[in-house]
Amino acid sequence: MKPTIFITRKLPDELVAPLKEKFTVRMWDSEEVAVTKAVLREEIAQVDALWTMLSDTIDRDMLESAANLKVISNLAVGFNNIDIEAAKEKGIIVTNTPDVLTETTADLAFGLLLATARRFNSAEKDLRQGGWLSWTPMGFTGMDIHGTTLGIIGMGRIGEAVARRAKGFNMHMLYHNRNRKLETEEKYDVEYVELDDLLKQADHVVILVPFTEETKEMIGERELSLMKKTATLISVSRGGIVDEVALYDALKNETIFAAGLDVFETEPIPLRHPLLTLPNITAVPHIGSASVETRRAMMKMNVEAITDVLEGREPKDQVNSLASAR
């Protein structure tokens, strides 16, 4: 009997083809609509490998039914949608897709920073609605990027890639990270500061930490109150790191200038969400790694990891070391 794989979203046939040559592959039949919990649970009980999206919640309860499951390969670098401890206890390897998405996600982060601080979306909306009646001296004036101070929270792979871009804009750079990164400080001319100091001093703040117990609501009312009235906040890592109620208040009361969000506590963000009523927010639907080349490269990594595990090899990019569990 060939091992069986379940893919939780419809993916391009040519990328799935290498798996089909060797294994039995079942795939959820929609690209837009997520797999139902019932189907996911049923598949987990049967399959040897699971290829997941970041929108799938694979918690302890979901993993209870796994009988033959050997690997879960997630189409993302973040893996907070999977209970990796529960997977480890069941001897299930979890893999992710780091590095290949770093530059593309940094492009989005920097683009979102530009769009937010310079008010691209309200300016465009106004133009489309016929509001451009004449050139106005102070119309749609935003905040400068070049020559200002950027604060990067989470100086990992994507944080560094954002720093490389900021250098080209002649920005002064501060960062906060769990561990100090002396090599990075030297290489990119970035200065380590405590979180509060970063929030007080930065003109623009970009959040690039993973979502964990420690980073959950890391930016709340108190933290937002430390930021400059002219500052922008960009969140590209995961929803739940910024307290959205506190962010709404800060934007509504204009105690910060604007926010650019690619990620939300609930995804998709409900259309009636209060944040979406504000003019000083630029919101995009979790598109950090969404370039054709990068998404294809990520999928190839998933294929490789699943094949490796099902053929008895150690996969690359394992996020839960099974050494102690085996």
Ligand code: NAP
């Ligand atoms: P990474 O290389 O692991 O970098 C994460 C950084 O965050 C590390 O430097 C880490 O510090 C730091 N960190 C972790 N916990 C912290 C804490 N409590 N306080 C301060 N710093 C902390 O990951 P990456 O590849 O840059 O990706 C970062 C995140 O971006 C991912 O986890 C994912 O959630 C998100 N992401 C989003 C998209 C999107 O589409 N929007 C795309 C890709 C990635 P240490 O050096 O101490 O480990």
